[in-house]
Amino acid sequence: MKKNNTLKTQKRILILSGILIFLFSLLIGRIAYIQFIDGNRLSKEAIEQQTRDRMINAKRGTIYDRNGKQLAVSADVETVNLSPATVREDGDPQKCADVLSQVLKMERETILEKINSNVSYVMVKRKVEKEQADAIREAGLTGVYMDADTKRYYPYNNIASHIIGFTGTDNQGLLGIEQKYDNILKGQYGRIVTARNADGTEMPYKYDRYYTPEDGSDITLTIDVSIQHFLEKHLDQALTDLQLANGAAGIIMDVKTGEILAMATKPDFDLNEPLLVTDPAEKQRIEAISDSTERGNATQEYLNKLWRNKAVVDSYEPGSTFKIITSAMALEENVVSLQDSFNCTGSYKVAKETIGCWKHAGHGVLNLTGALMNSCNPAFMQIGARIGQDTFYKYYKGFGFTEKTGIELYGETSGIFYPAGSFNEVELATASFGQGPVVTPLQMISAISAVANDGKLMKPHLLKNITDAGGTILQSFDPVEIRQVISPQTSQIMRGLMEAVVSEGTGNKAYLEGFRIGGKTGTSEKIPRGNSKYVASFAGIAPANDPQVAILLLLDEPPVGNHMGGTIASPLAAKILDDVLRYMDIEPELPDGEAVEGDAEVPSVSGMNLTEARQIISQSGLRCVVEGNGSVVNAQVPNPGVVIARNGTVIVYTGDARPSNSVQVPSVIEKSFEEAKSILEKAKFQFNPTGIENTTQNAVAQSQSITPGEYATIGSEITVEFSYQTATPPQTES
Numbered sequence: 001m002k003k004n005n006t007l008k009t010q011k012r013i014l015i016l017s018g019i020l021i022f023l024f025s026l027l028i029g030r031i032a033y034i035q036f037i038d039g040n041r042l043s044k045e046a047i048e049q050q051t052r053d054r055m056i057n058a059k060r061g062t063i064y065d066r067n068g069k070q071l072a073v074s075a076d077v078e079t080v081n082l083s084p085a086t087v088r089e090d091g092d093p094q095k096c097a098d099v100l101s102q103v104l105k106m107e108r109e110t111i112l113e114k115i116n117s118n119v120s121y122v123m124v125k126r127k128v129e130k131e132q133a134d135a136i137r138e139a140g141l142t143g144v145y146m147d148a149d150t151k152r153y154y155p156y157n158n159i160a161s162h163i164i165g166f167t168g169t170d171n172q173g174l175l176g177i178e179q180k181y182d183n184i185l186k187g188q189y190g191r192i193v194t195a196r197n198a199d200g201t202e203m204p205y206k207y208d209r210y211y212t213p214e215d216g217s218d219i220t221l222t223i224d225v226s227i228q229h230f231l232e233k234h235l236d237q238a239l240t241d242l243q244l245a246n247g248a249a250g251i252i253m254d255v256k257t258g259e260i261l262a263m264a265t266k267p268d269f270d271l272n273e274p275l276l277v278t279d280p281a282e283k284q285r286i287e288a289i290s291d292s293t294e295r296g297n298a299t300q301e302y303l304n305k306l307w308r309n310k311a312v313v314d315s316y317e318p319g320s321t322f323k324i325i326t327s328a329m330a331l332e333e334n335v336v337s338l339q340d341s342f343n344c345t346g347s348y349k350v351a352k353e354t355i356g357c358w359k360h361a362g363h364g365v366l367n368l369t370g371a372l373m374n375s376c377n378p379a380f381m382q383i384g385a386r387i388g389q390d391t392f393y394k395y396y397k398g399f400g401f402t403e404k405t406g407i408e409l410y411g412e413t414s415g416i417f418y419p420a421g422s423f424n425e426v427e428l429a430t431a432s433f434g435q436g437p438v439v440t441p442l443q444m445i446s447a448i449s450a451v452a453n454d455g456k457l458m459k460p461h462l463l464k465n466i467t468d469a470g471g472t473i474l475q476s477f478d479p480v481e482i483r484q485v486i487s488p489q490t491s492q493i494m495r496g497l498m499e500a501v502v503s504e505g506t507g508n509k510a511y512l513e514g515f516r517i518g519g520k521t522g523t524s525e526k527i528p529r530g531n532s533k534y535v536a537s538f539a540g541i542a543p544a545n546d547p548q549v550a551i552l553l554l555l556d557e558p559p560v561g562n563h564m565g566g567t568i569a570s571p572l573a574a575k576i577l578d579d580v581l582r583y584m585d586i587e588p589e590l591p592d593g594e595a596v597e598g599d600a601e602v603p604s605v606s607g608m609n610l611t612e613a614r615q616i617i618s619q620s621g622l623r624c625v626v627e628g629n630g631s632v633v634n635a636q637v638p639n640p641g642v643v644i645a646r647n648g649t650v651i652v653y654t655g656d657a658r659p660s661n662s663v664q665v666p667s668v669i670e671k672s673f674e675e676a677k678s679i680l681e682k683a684k685f686q687f688n689p690t691g692i693e694n695t696t697q698n699a700v701a702q703s704q705s706i707t708p709g710e711y712a713t714i715g716s717e718i719t720v721e722f723s724y725q726t727a728t729p730p731q732t733e734s
């Protein structure tokens with residue numbers, strides 16, 4: 001397509017890419033600034049050295065996922081300090097050096113230097129675990145003191161690393177939510193103030209006054225750590241399998257509320273070790289640099305790239321995924337109807353430019369559905385011309401592509417487009433099929449959600465609420481509707497079109513049996529063109545008839561030859577959505593009868609976490625009932641291997657719940673089929689009817705395999721024998 005662009009367009013794109021590179025370097029500069037010029041810590045240490053006052057870190061607030069799972073927590077640790085004069089005059093410097101160097105694994109010389117220093121107070125080591133601090137206390141060293149401190153832990157390591165962020169040595173947030181909401185999370189420093197006598201001399205340590213620190217507030221995110229895990233698991237796999245040279249990004253959003261359920265960038269990093277260079281090749285390259293300053297710069301450059309949240313910072317050309325947006329504009333403006341037809345001869349002439357379709361032979365005559373399904377560029381150039389420049393721009397802006405979404409993270413970019421009224425006919429034509437607009441993944445998923453969500457553009461957000469240390473909600477964040485972009489009627493048509501693309505068109509590798517998925521793939525050549533660097537993407541919604549989630553996947557620089565969105569992004573979307581929809585308990589819609597036919601073998605789920613167990617039970621065609629409040633399955637009924645009717649129930653026990661042997665079997669004798677089924681299922685027994693032929697109508701239970709009133713393990717199968725009650729009693733001869 002490159003040869004078809006006007007020189008002017010190429011020049012403009014080059015300028016735009018220059019601006020992009022400039023924006024990235026600004027952001028990198030900012031991260032480096034925060035990392036190295038850490039004013040907070042410097043000023044605190046200055047105060048501590050000049051006076052004997054010591055500041056005590058407050059306990060930093062916890063970051064939770066939407067279900068209360070801890071994503072970032074602070075644990076109590078201690079800071080070991082010593083008063084050199086006290087150790088020298090009243091204590092035992094040699095013993096002090098022995099004990100501290102041994103317990104804290106520090107050089108003995110270093111400790112002695114501190115003991116011999118000429119300050120009133122010196123810090124020996126921060127973030128000392130409780131066991132070590134206890135060992136020092138037990139040694140009873142005069143002049144050595146311990147202050148409370150906290151240390152940050154990230155229980156899920158790499159999961160959601162770009163969103164959560166991490167903290168520096170002094171508990172200050174350096175990335176992600178940790179950085180953006182540092183003020184809320186960090187709380188207030190406490191302080192130990194050295195008491196002085198009336199004549200100004202310092203009083204002994206025990207008279208110090210202690211000002212309690214004030215704990216930070218907790219933050220609950222909209223992220224669901226299970227959905228995040230599904231997204232990351234498949235993105236990680238794609239990164240390796242597809243050999244993506246520049247990583248990948250993905251977002252899953254609640255279509256109706258704008259809540260971000262998952263957002264990931266690959267490769268990622270362990271939040272507990274954010275400064276490690278983990279990539280073996282990069283590690284080797286950096287370690288080979290002899291100059292230490294240059295080595296430091298190379299490390300920082302590597303880390304800055306690794307820490308960049310591609311989903312909100314990177315922008316890309318949406319390519320054919322943008323045809324969804326163009327279609328929505330055209331339908332809303334009534335310039336195109338579903339009956340209109342467009343002719344594709346393999347190329348299309350706009351002004352003096354001839355622009356080709358990907359199918360050189362041409363698509364022939366297509367309606368809008370066909371144009372979208374076949375991703376036909378000439379059809380969309382014609383549609384774009386009908387929309388016109390001003391209207392196109394109005395909707396482009398309306399869908400939120402000209403501004404930042406305001407997501408609660410630093411570094412968001414706003415994308416790039418031609419200024420209103422300043423793009424020519426050719427630029428309008430190419431923009432109509434997704435070449436020219438430069439958008440962020442977050443903008444794109446928000447716009448796709450608006451198309452599916454009855455036309456309402458919701459503000460994407462990551463925060464659910466802020467609570468104080470006692471659990472009281474201080475602030476909660478409700479969904480925010482930015483504007484109505486298209487009508488609910490147009491939205492409904494678009495949902496159908498998006499579903500048609502996935503079930504029959506170029507997106508069909510995203511097709512999932514039983515689930516109704518809508519969406520579109522895209523492949524765009526990166527700017528500057530001609531370097532054979534591509535971005536493959538998928539933008540979609542599910543279920544298409546009643547959208548709950550939107551998904552956006554971006555695969556950056558797949559190897560040429562395997563770089564098409566339809567080939568690599570669609571199947572990936574299908575795998576992720578399969579996990580997500582089952583987890584969300586969205587039932588597959590199977591054709592009538594298919595779901596209830598046949599038998600199913602009960603799978604073994606004991607020992608699994610609940611999410612996994614639910615998924616496996618559902619995949620076996622069975623239903624899952626959960627007993628107890630835990631997250632790990634410790635028992636199940638029926639036992640694995642038992643064959644029961646498809647759609648039957650498997651009870652899983654979590655937490656303290658255990659299968660009970662003392663449930664009384666209810667009577668279903670003389671009950672109808674529906675009544676018997678309902679009674680037994682309510683009592684948590686497996687219902688196994690026999691004697692049923694063509695219909696359950698007029699069937700009456702005659703006997704049951706376990707006598708009513710007996711006790712049986714819940715989940716046990718109870719066979720019920722039915723016979724048909726005739727509507728009128730048989731006539732007897734008289």
Ligand SMILES: [Zn+2]
Binds near residue numbers: 358375376378379
């Ligand atoms: Zn075509």
